[in-house]
Amino acid sequence: MNESNSYASDPDVLLMLEFQRGDRASFENLMRKYYKRIFNFALRMLRSREAAEDIAQETFIRVYQAARAYQPKASFRTWLYTISKNLILNELNKNKRFSFSVNEEQDGEEGPVPRQFEDTQTPSPFEALSSAERAQKVRAVIESLPPPQRMAVVLYRFERLSYEEVSEAMGTSVSAVKSLLSRARKNLRVRLTRIRKEI
Template identity: 40%
Template sequence: MASDPDAALMLAFQGGDERAFRTLFDRHGRAMVRFCHHYVKDDARAEELAQDVFLKVHRSAARYQPTARFKTWLYRIASNHCLNELRRGEYAAREPARADGVPSEPADLDALPGGATTPEEAAMGQALAGAVEGLLARLPEKQRAAFVLCRLEGLSYEEIAEVLETSVSAVKSLLHRATVAAAEALAPWSGPEKEVRP
């Protein structure tokens, strides 16, 4: 796609420009780690999975065709790779936790709206982040993928349909079910004033 600078970089890499691949990695590497973290809840494994994704991109260069936005193609590779990881069973429905058993923070708290200015707001933000991570861990595979791609990565329904290799109507259905689950899971944070308990 001529209007997609990432696709142009991928085509340049296809032509032998290694710097173009490095630029793509610099642009999307952190987002890929964050995306993978939504699936495995483990910082080190998310880094490994993101590296695997870019290795697949590197190896697929000769076959690359810019029929969709590069970002859509990249997320298709990442989504398939992460879903395959989940199907191995090790990370399925595992709650995020540190070695001391305390729930860990998500990979990118900056992605959450607002900025905490008081200890109470910081505690509320961490509790909300934990609830979001717990919600994602409990969603079925395809619902989780659709929810993450739409709500956290900002892809359109059409792009998500391409990533998941399904129809737009199926994406809408997945997102509806995931949104209902999210509304129930995050209900404690929906009121105007919520008390943060230790």
């Protein structure tokens, strides 16, 4: 079985091929399915609703423009996130808030993990916060991660991509993705524990 045929049963690929034959409704179905996902991926990376809307729109414009030459060589979902990731990286580099490539790991590593253990059984003051307040704290912690770690966390934890899909979308190896996620887990554990103690 050749590689392109292995994606022939992917319903998203079928929609894309229908759109290639001129069915505009198929394209709109793909948008309904993925627009919100791409918007939230961009939002978690760029911190701005306006920029996230822009990235989501631009992602689908790229898909539309690529439709004529489209060949199912990867899962549609991974392809979509790859396009989106490239646009997000361009945006990050353009704004010079921080410049990075996916394979270039920035430090941002926390020091040794504190050894005193939390009582995880009784509800902490963190849990007593309103959901909006908790979300704000979590958001601040995720945003403080180095961008490659943040991207790996967002794709794996929020977008529910597999390690393989994350690696494909980020253009890196599976072992590099696992390494990014391990460091991210450690940073999140330290920073969230610190926040819990401050409350």
